[in-house]
Amino acid sequence: MPLYQEQNLKVYNSISGNKENFKPINNGYVGMYVCGPTVYSNVHLGNVRTFMSFDMIFRYLKHLGFKVRYVRNITDAGHLENDADEGEDRIAKKARLEQIEPMEVVQMYTVDFHNILNKFNCLPPSIEPTATGHIIEQIDIIKIILNKDFAYEVNGSVYFDVLKFNKTHNYGKLSGRNVEDLIHNTRALDGQSDKKNPQDFALWKKAEPQHIMRWPSPWSDGFPGWHLECTAMSTKYLGEQFDIHGGGMDLKFPHHECEIAQAEACNGHSPVNYWMHANMLTLNGQKMAKSTGNNILPAEIFSGKNDKLSKAFSPSVTRFFMMQAHYRSILDFSSNAIEASEKGYHKLMDAINTLKSIQKSDTSTFDVRSWSQKCYDALNDDFNTPILIAELFSAVKLINQVKDQKATLTSDDLHFLTNQMNALVFDVLGLTNDTLTQDNHNTLSNTVEVLIKLRAEARANKDFALSDKIRDELSAIGIQLKDGKDGTSFTTN
Ligand code: AMP
Numbered sequence: 001m002p003l004y005q006e007q008n009l010k011v012y013n014s015i016s017g018n019k020e021n022f023k024p025i026n027n028g029y030v031g032m033y034v035c036g037p038t039v040y041s042n043v044h045l046g047n048v049r050t051f052m053s054f055d056m057i058f059r060y061l062k063h064l065g066f067k068v069r070y071v072r073n074i075t076d077a078g079h080l081e082n083d084a085d086e087g088e089d090r091i092a093k094k095a096r097l098e099q100i101e102p103m104e105v106v107q108m109y110t111v112d113f114h115n116i117l118n119k120f121n122c123l124p125p126s127i128e129p130t131a132t133g134h135i136i137e138q139i140d141i142i143k144i145i146l147n148k149d150f151a152y153e154v155n156g157s158v159y160f161d162v163l164k165f166n167k168t169h170n171y172g173k174l175s176g177r178n179v180e181d182l183i184h185n186t187r188a189l190d191g192q193s194d195k196k197n198p199q200d201f202a203l204w205k206k207a208e209p210q211h212i213m214r215w216p217s218p219w220s221d222g223f224p225g226w227h228l229e230c231t232a233m234s235t236k237y238l239g240e241q242f243d244i245h246g247g248g249m250d251l252k253f254p255h256h257e258c259e260i261a262q263a264e265a266c267n268g269h270s271p272v273n274y275w276m277h278a279n280m281l282t283l284n285g286q287k288m289a290k291s292t293g294n295n296i297l298p299a300e301i302f303s304g305k306n307d308k309l310s311k312a313f314s315p316s317v318t319r320f321f322m323m324q325a326h327y328r329s330i331l332d333f334s335s336n337a338i339e340a341s342e343k344g345y346h347k348l349m350d351a352i353n354t355l356k357s358i359q360k361s362d363t364s365t366f367d368v369r370s371w372s373q374k375c376y377d378a379l380n381d382d383f384n385t386p387i388l389i390a391e392l393f394s395a396v397k398l399i400n401q402v403k404d405q406k407a408t409l410t411s412d413d414l415h416f417l418t419n420q421m422n423a424l425v426f427d428v429l430g431l432t433n434d435t436l437t438q439d440n441h442n443t444l445s446n447t448v449e450v451l452i453k454l455r456a457e458a459r460a461n462k463d464f465a466l467s468d469k470i471r472d473e474l475s476a477i478g479i480q481l482k483d484g485k486d487g488t489s490f491t492t493n
């Protein structure tokens with residue numbers, strides 16, 4: 001029997017404001033869409049937090065036995081400097097400043113994004129579609145919305161008619177804003193805009209002559225509005241109605257509100273059953289953001305090269321730091337806080353390493369099964385990782401007591417505990433055991449040192465064929481030897 005039948009998962013649904021029983025549309029299958037990055041700059045640690053939160057959610061759903069199709073897009077066109085349809089395309093602007101092709105910008109930062117998420121042990125999504133790869137699908141949706149009369153064309157651009165839509169639907173139901181307030185609070189149009197009302201948003205924009213990222217359409221050579229790609233790609237890969245849609249809290253409005261409006265206008269019903277929003281990582285109490293410079297980059301965390309950091313921290317320690325907060329809570333980053341996490345992380349890994357060598361007994365003084373259920377209860381309660389981690393530390397305490405012969409475990413219980421610790425720590429939280437990595441590294445160094453010595457001996461014996469063979473074969477597997485004044489050293493790639 002799959003685990004999801006035994007465990008009652010509850011998910012906080014941003015649209016209802018309640019924790020709801022999680023019931024996918026198709027029994028055993030979950031469709032999940034998460035808004036991906038706009039690839040015009042390096043991701044900062046705040047972006048990483050959101051993707052890591054959904055990685056943990058993806059991992060737990062899989063752990064429960066669901067077959068998950070996880071779609072996370074790459075925004076490579078259509079996201080303008082200003083979220084209200086103004087300014088240059090972010091990617092085109094970067095390309096102009098760097099004097100390179102927009103697609104070079106896209107490639108560079110997509111590769112960076114993948115490398116970074118890989119370092120943090122985030123699993124790749126099942127499908128990673130791009131906005132530029134789905135222009136046809138976006139144009140098709142605009143045609144339907146125009147046909148249904150929820151959009152209008154002006155001078156080659158197409159806008160969504162928010163007031164018209166709101167007469168029969170509820171624009172604002174996710175973000176809690178109402179159209180009346182929006183009318184009062186939105187800046188008046190500057191006279192240059194083609195919009196009927198300032199709260200309308202672009203589905204298609206005619207490209208100015210200097211705008212290089214452009215595609216033909218029935219209305220003009222232009223480009224799609226930012227919100228449209230997510231409607232097009234989620235519908236294409238997950239259907240008109242799917243289970244989970246996620247993203248950072250800051251995407252609720254306007255991005256997700258507009259996605260709901262587009263999908264309802266196009267298909268006549270709500271696209272998503274559970275809206276999930278991950279909260280922000282802050283620095284000095286302010287949201288980490290690219291634009292303000294108030295951020296830390298993953299590379300800075302790994303090197304320790306940032307004034308705000310006392311030292312370097314590994315990806316695993318950083319991930320543990322993030323998992324110690326609930327995904328819906330704001331988390332403030334500080335060097336002190338992550339140093340405390342580092343201590344906790346090592347305590348946890350030491351206990352896991354100890355598990356391999358502890359003694360078994362005929363009786364147990366600890367109920368491992370009820371402990372395990374408490375761990376699941378935490379995760380079932382809207383993915384409560386801080387409570388899970390508190391439970392993991394109950395197990396750490398037990399493991400240390402067994403080691404000191406102050407508690408006992410039967411062989412079965414020890415086996416069960418080991419499996420559960422591994423499943424929860426590595427499969428669900430996605431941590432890796434750096435202490436083992438360190439051990440592997442030491443073994444590699446010692447082995448290469450032996451080969452370096454043999455090579456030196458071969459050279460001393462003038463057996464250059466052998467010494468070259470050692471160097472070349474090591475090089476072929478990515479280990480480069482370097483001869484210097486103080487002997488031979490090596491690097492790996
Ligand atoms: P962007 O590339 O700007 O579209 O952002 C990618 C993702 O990172 C979105 O889901 C944002 O909500 C999220 N994000 C941006 N800043 C932060 C932050 N400080 N903390 C957590 N998530 C963030």
Ligand code: ZN
Nearest residue numbers: 035036230255
């Ligand atoms: Zn999106």
